[in-house]
Amino acid sequence: MNSKVHLDNMNVHFGSTHAVKSVSLDFPANSVTAIIGPSGCGKSTLLRSINRMHDLVPTARVSGRILLDGTDVYARGVDPVAIRRKIGMVFQKPNPFPAMSIHDNVVAGYKLNNSLKRGETEEIVETSLRRVALWDEVKDRLKSSAMDLSGGQQQRLCIARTIAVQPEVILMDEPCSALDPIATLKIEELVEELKERYTIIIVTHNMQQAARVSDATAFMYMGEMVESGPTKKIFTTPEMKQTEDYITGRFG
Amino acid sequence: MKSLTFRHLTNSAVTLLMVLATLTVLTPLALIFIHIIKMGLSSLSLDFFTQIPKPTGESGGGMANGLFGSGLLILMASVIGLPMGVLGAVYLTEFGGGKLASAIRFSADVLAGVPSIITGMVAYALIVVPMKGFSALAGSVALALIMIPIILRTTEEQLKMVPGTLREASLALGVPLWRTSLKVMLPSAAKGVVTGILLAIARIAGETAPLLFTALGNQFWSRKLTEPIAALPLQIFSFAIAPYEDWHKLAWAGALVLVCIMFALNLGARVMGRQKRYS
Ligand SMILES: Nc1ncnc2c1ncn2[C@@H]1O[C@H](COP(=O)(O)OP(=O)(O)O)[C@@H](O)[C@H]1O
Numbered sequence: 468m469n470s471k472v473h474l475d476n477m478n479v480h481f482g483s484t485h486a487v488k489s490v491s492l493d494f495p496a497n498s499v500t501a502i503i504g505p506s507g508c509g510k511s512t513l514l515r516s517i518n519r520m521h522d523l524v525p526t527a528r529v530s531g532r533i534l535l536d537g538t539d540v541y542a543r544g545v546d547p548v549a550i551r552r553k554i555g556m557v558f559q560k561p562n563p564f565p566a567m568s569i570h571d572n573v574v575a576g577y578k579l580n581n582s583l584k585r586g587e588t589e590e591i592v593e594t595s596l597r598r599v600a601l602w603d604e605v606k607d608r609l610k611s612s613a614m615d616l617s618g619g620q621q622q623r624l625c626i627a628r629t630i631a632v633q634p635e636v637i638l639m640d641e642p643c644s645a646l647d648p649i650a651t652l653k654i655e656e657l658v659e660e661l662k663e664r665y666t667i668i669i670v671t672h673n674m675q676q677a678a679r680v681s682d683a684t685a686f687m688y689m690g691e692m693v694e695s696g697p698t699k700k701i702f703t704t705p706e707m708k709q710t711e712d713y714i715t716g717r718f719g
Numbered sequence: 720m721k722s723l724t725f726r727h728l729t730n731s732a733v734t735l736l737m738v739l740a741t742l743t744v745l746t747p748l749a750l751i752f753i754h755i756i757k758m759g760l761s762s763l764s765l766d767f768f769t770q771i772p773k774p775t776g777e778s779g780g781g782m783a784n785g786l787f788g789s790g791l792l793i794l795m796a797s798v799i800g801l802p803m804g805v806l807g808a809v810y811l812t813e814f815g816g817g818k819l820a821s822a823i824r825f826s827a828d829v830l831a832g833v834p835s836i837i838t839g840m841v842a843y844a845l846i847v848v849p850m851k852g853f854s855a856l857a858g859s860v861a862l863a864l865i866m867i868p869i870i871l872r873t874t875e876e877q878l879k880m881v882p883g884t885l886r887e888a889s890l891a892l893g894v895p896l897w898r899t900s901l902k903v904m905l906p907s908a909a910k911g912v913v914t915g916i917l918l919a920i921a922r923i924a925g926e927t928a929p930l931l932f933t934a935l936g937n938q939f940w941s942r943k944l945t946e947p948i949a950a951l952p953l954q955i956f957s958f959a960i961a962p963y964e965d966w967h968k969l970a971w972a973g974a975l976v977l978v979c980i981m982f983a984l985n986l987g988a989r990v991m992g993r994q995k996r997y998s
């Protein structure tokens with residue numbers, strides 16, 4: 468399998484806190500990789516290093532290599548903005564732009580960059596919304612505020628907004644943790660479909676979710692990558708005792 | 720434990736004290752208002768808005784040039800002060816974590832505390848002396864110097880209240896930080912920013928001291944930025960200290976108009992401030 472994103476001995480420090488410790492991991496193209504682990508173990512930190520979201524945190528320091536298609540995203544001369552266009556991100560809490568309509572939220576990436584070409588807007592909006600199975604629910608009220616949608620719809624809108632700018636990789640940081648079970652199920656089905664076009668890395672604290680949606684699973688503990696491999700293997704015959712304890716819920 | 724009646728008594732006594740304190744504060748304010756309205760209304764006429772002051776000794780005339788002058792000074796001060804204040808605040812919240820940002824914040828706070836007559840002297844030294852003459856431009860700069868720290872700090876406060884998740888959402892879409900600041904963060908804080916701007920305008924609308932040796936005042940019409948210009952507060956001041964009954968009347972009318980303008984600006988700021996913000 469060809470590797471889309473590759474972490475090579477990656478470390479993240481916040482000041483003196485060593486949040487991610489020497490992680491090496493491979494994310495194959497067009498697959499879903501789940502990152503699981505107890506809260507505070509560094510999952511979000513690892514994820515946010517990949518699209519350089521830590522650039523805004525003055526205390527954050529990322530070392531090691533993060534390769535996207537073989538190119539180090541932290542190499543000198545690489546524009547973080549260009550990286551973020553290729554690596555989209557969906558956040559824990561749905562965060563549509565409150566002042567924008569549903570329609571404008573979908574094309575926000577273009578609008579904010581003044582790069583929207585006349586005539587192609589409607590097509591982008593419809594395709595993106597269809598792809599997240601939101602089109603039928605909102606097609607009659609595209610002009611109304613995104614804040615009128617339910618939490619689950621807002622999150623699908625955020626995914627639509629992310630895929631509208633045609634990324635190659637989508638990072639999802641506990642995208643369902645603020646949603647009810649039915650909305651969660653919809654997002655999970657969506658992830659399943661999206662992997663045909665995108666490489667997906669999803670952080671979750673919900674192990675059933677990891678088991679349901681992912682092809683590969685990586686278990687992190689206290690900043691370290693304890694074990695990673697095919698999801699089935701991790702959940703049935705883990706090699707490490709810590710992994711087994713965590714997935715069987717025997718964790719302190 | 721103290722008895723119930725005692726607590727009731729204490730409660731009433733303290734309430735009474737608070738009511739008295741409130742009245743003490745409100746009474747002078749009400750008296751000033753009532754007096755200005757009474758004196759102003761009896762002197763206010765259409766001429767006030769259309770005529771310029773008559774030469775000494777003649778009766779009638781108005782403060783049309785002062786109204787226009789104040790309008791122009793405020794407009795020019797806003798043209799200078801608004802972008803500096805707002806963009807400075809964007810810089811502080813989005814890009815400034817370092818020493819420069821602290822220095823800017825400190826300077827803004829000091830500048831906000833400087834007596835306005837000193838601000839006028841600064842504008843005098845910066846503009847009037849090199850240009851060899853009093854001018855509307857100098858007055859505008861003096862007023863802008865008063866506006867900038869007010870707008871800077873209120874805008875910064877408002878920007879800080881915008882949820883960081885919006886910034887992240889925009890950045891994650893591949894929008895550069897500067898565009899994110901201007902097109903996501905600033906619009907989200909717009910209402911509060913406008914409130915701050917209105918308050919800053921209200922503040923400079925009544926300023927007299929910084930105009931004394933910058934805009935200077937003018938008995939006649941002037942539309943040029945390079946010449947001395949009339950301003951409402953200046954006219955009120957010079958007419959009020961003049962020994963003519965007629966001029967005193969005009970000063971009262973001017974005071975009423977000025978108070979009404981301030982009231983409208985403050986009301987506008989309140990209305991803007993009360994509207995729902997993003998939560
Ligand atoms: N911006 C930050 N500044 C300082 N420390 C941080 C920051 N973000 C995360 N951390 C620290 O890094 C560690 C990992 O956090 P995080 O990646 O959010 O965990 P998880 O997502 O697995 O719950 C925690 O100890 C946390 O306190």
Ligand SMILES: [Mg+2]
Nearest residue numbers: 510511512640
């Ligand atoms: Mg997290």
